[in-house]
Amino acid sequence: MEIINNLLQQVSIISRKHDEITKITGENFNIFSVMNMEHDEVYTHSAIIGELLNPNGSHGQGAIFLDLFVDHIKESFNSEKDKIELEYFGKLINDKICERTISIGNNWDNVTGGRIDLIVEDNNQILIIENKIYAIDQPYQLIRYKNYAETKSFKNSFLFYLTLDGKDLQEQETPYIQNDIEIIGSNFKYDKKNEYDNFRLENKGANNIHHCLYYPISFKKDIKNWIEKCLEKTHSLPIIRETLVQYLNLIKKLTNQTTNNIKTMEILEILKNNVLQSFEISNSIEPLKSKLYYAFFEDIIQFSEKRGFSVDSSNLKSNTYFGLYLTPKEWNLKPYKIAVIFDTENGTNYSGLYVALNFNDNISEIEERLIKTKFNPEFQSNHANIWKEPSNKDWTNNPEIWEDVAKGQNGDTYREVILIIEEIINIEKSPEAI
Structure with missing residues (x-):
């Protein structure tokens, strides 16, 4: 009991310390949580990301946030083998970045169509982001968007699969029967670019075989780091800065990087050294x-x-x-x-x-x-x-x-x-x- 009491005392000290930090910083107050919108992919996450990526967005800062995003992506995928050829964007062709409908429903004749979460395009390249927090993947989703991009005859197109932790998309899509023809789809992660290029050559002209090359990115690392870089450019823009702080705190909450999570890690270190007593407490809960x-x-x-x-x-x-x-x-x-x-x-x-x-x-x-x-x-x-x-x-x-x-x-x-x-x-x- 003496060991258990000592253990509880240590946990209490850590808990009070971090609770005081959150009280001082106000970290627990988040407008998105208050409005019950923290998990809303469309009206929270895609809307905020899309507005920042738009040079003509209401932030009034031109392409600065879009350029920072491009910088981050190029830094993340910069090895000789996997180097991404994404460039800075010129004048955008369409200001509709968030939730752009490319067709009502899916067009299975050409395996295209749907509604793209985030899309940025100019005369030379097109960037597409599929935003997935908790929603399930739709059939041939990135493949449909890649096929759509190719109809636009762009020089380069880039597909990003955005999730909380940067998970991979499934490699093989479930075959789909269209007019007695079996449609087959394959998703290639960026580190298999050579395999992707070979696959395209081998199946060139096959109307029923579809494929895409995609880059997995995460809220936990990529969006968090990008928002932090955006914050560095908003010292003299208090409304934008505080909004980004709120959104950054939301991302940390969704990806377990808040002060409360740091508190948990410190407590775990103590429990690790008192395993038997920790289980005694756990069994009493x-x-x-x-x-x-x-x-x-x-x-x-x-x-x-x-x-x-x-x-x-x-x-x-x-x-x-x-x-x-x-x-x-x-x-x-x-x-x-x-x-x-x-x-x-x-x-x-x-x-x-x-x-x-x-x-x-x-x-x-x-x-x-x-x-x-x-x-x-x-x-x-x-x-x-x-x-x-x-x-x-x-x-x-x-x-x-x-x-x-x-x-x-x-x-x-x-x-x-x-x-x-x-x-x-x-x-x-x-x-x-x-």
């Missing part, structure tokens, strides 16, 4: 969650009994929905009750907490419709419930929420659940909406 869960609902039960509610605790631990059902004494003859329930249909315990007016099976359609008219848009509804979710709805592996839950009746989670219960009761007894 789930029992701790269970203890805090039951203590939390015991507080809800105490509140309910003081108010004279009848309490059904038979579902405190079940397979799918677990929590409490509460019936105010004035509702004894009414076809509904209050539910404080976790919805764990996704297989995750302590996830999806909601407080609801829960309909009994015998409620009539008229009664259900009338009661629903009383509740404002802040409440959601379906055939079984009218509900609202508290701010701390997903407890699963969130230590801050569990710490709040451990405060019991003094915690924000408890207080918000009680407020929603009171709100449901007050709305239920209000006059019916006309």
